[in-house]
Amino acid sequence: MGQQIALGGDLERRDLVSEAVFRPVRTGNAFEETVERLLHAIKLGLVAHGDSLPPERELATRLGVSRVTLREAIRALQQAGYVESRRGRYGGTFVTYQPAEPGQGDLRRIAADLGEDIDDALRYRQVLEPGACALTAARALTGEQRHYLQARLDDVARADSAGYRLMDSRFHLAIAEMAGSPSLYVSIESTRLRLNDLLNAIPLLQPNIEHSERQHRAILTAILTGDAEAAYREMEQHVTGTASLLRGFLG
Structure with missing residues (x-):
């Protein structure tokens, strides 16, 4: 049900x-x-x-x-x-x-549909998400909000291959939501929508998943300890790695 x-x-x-x-x-x-x-x-x-x-x-x-x-x-x-x-x-x-199983989408067709919008979205994401992460870390989060973020990270860790990308989206959007800026959230949501079909067309590579999970934990640790500089740095490294992986598959 x-x-x-x-x-x-x-x-x-x-x-x-x-x-x-x-x-x-x-x-x-x-x-x-x-x-x-x-x-x-x-x-x-x-x-x-x-x-x-x-x-x-x-x-x-x-x-x-x-x-x-x-x-x-x-x-x-x-x-x-x-x-x-x-x-x-x-x-x-x-x-x-x-959504289609990861790796089952037509990556080339999706990329062709987006055209130059891909690079714009990747660059925009590299500006938006680290900033949102730093803002969230700098806020005095309630116990409820801290639990919410931890629960979203746990969802990613438990997700199967079919649900991984969606749970990953929810974790990133939860961080953006906690930043306290609706305008920033809307921009991050919009950028994520532009990239989700492409990201889902990439096969789930176990080394990349393990690396992403370590980065996710580091991001959340920085947020929960109130270290805005570390939160910015960890998220920047994370989204840069995702951009590199995507560009690699696109050749």
């Missing part, structure tokens, strides 16, 4: 639903932007395969759209194969989307 996510409450209850992703729609294109918000949450793994979206009333309020608009957006995603609606006591809207 998928997990029913509730908005509000403690961080553990909302760990799959980022407030930044489900921020209010602000343009005149309410339907299109609502679809975009929902797809971001699904593709970034913030609401994973088998989990449910928040209840309709709460989600419409969070997005600042009518329930009619929300239903139309959900219907469009259902027709596209991203979600399904279930009735009954344990009903709701459940995510059916699953």
Whole structure:
């Protein structure tokens, strides 16, 4: 049974639903932007395969759209194969989307679609994420927030090959969320979306996974000890290594 996510409450209850992703729609294109918000949450793994979206009333309020608009957006995603609606006591809207297994995507085709956008996204990420990491380390995190970050790292360590990239995304986005800057979070989320299909097309290499796990632990240690300089340095090394690996596969 998928997990029913509730908005509000403690961080553990909302760990799959980022407030930044489900921020209010602000343009005149309410339907299109609502679809975009929902797809971001699904593709970034913030609401994973088998989990449910928040209840309709709460989600419409969070997005600042009518329930009619929300239903139309959900219907469009259902027709596209991203979600399904279930009735009954344990009903709701459940995510059916699953990304391709790592290494199974068409790396060359995806790279061709992105074109020069790849290098721009990689460079932008190398600026954004170390800065967000340093900001998070410099903040006086609550015990709840510290536990939240540790839980996201534990998710990465437990993930199987099919779920590794999504859990990795959630860890990085959790750090960005704790930085306390919604604008920064949105920029990091957007950059991650630009790169996720490419990253998922790369095979999971065990030495790289082990190295990434060591770097993840070092990043979290720096954050939890309040060492902003170390947090910046560790994240910079981590995202630089990922960029090098991606460029290597692209030749």
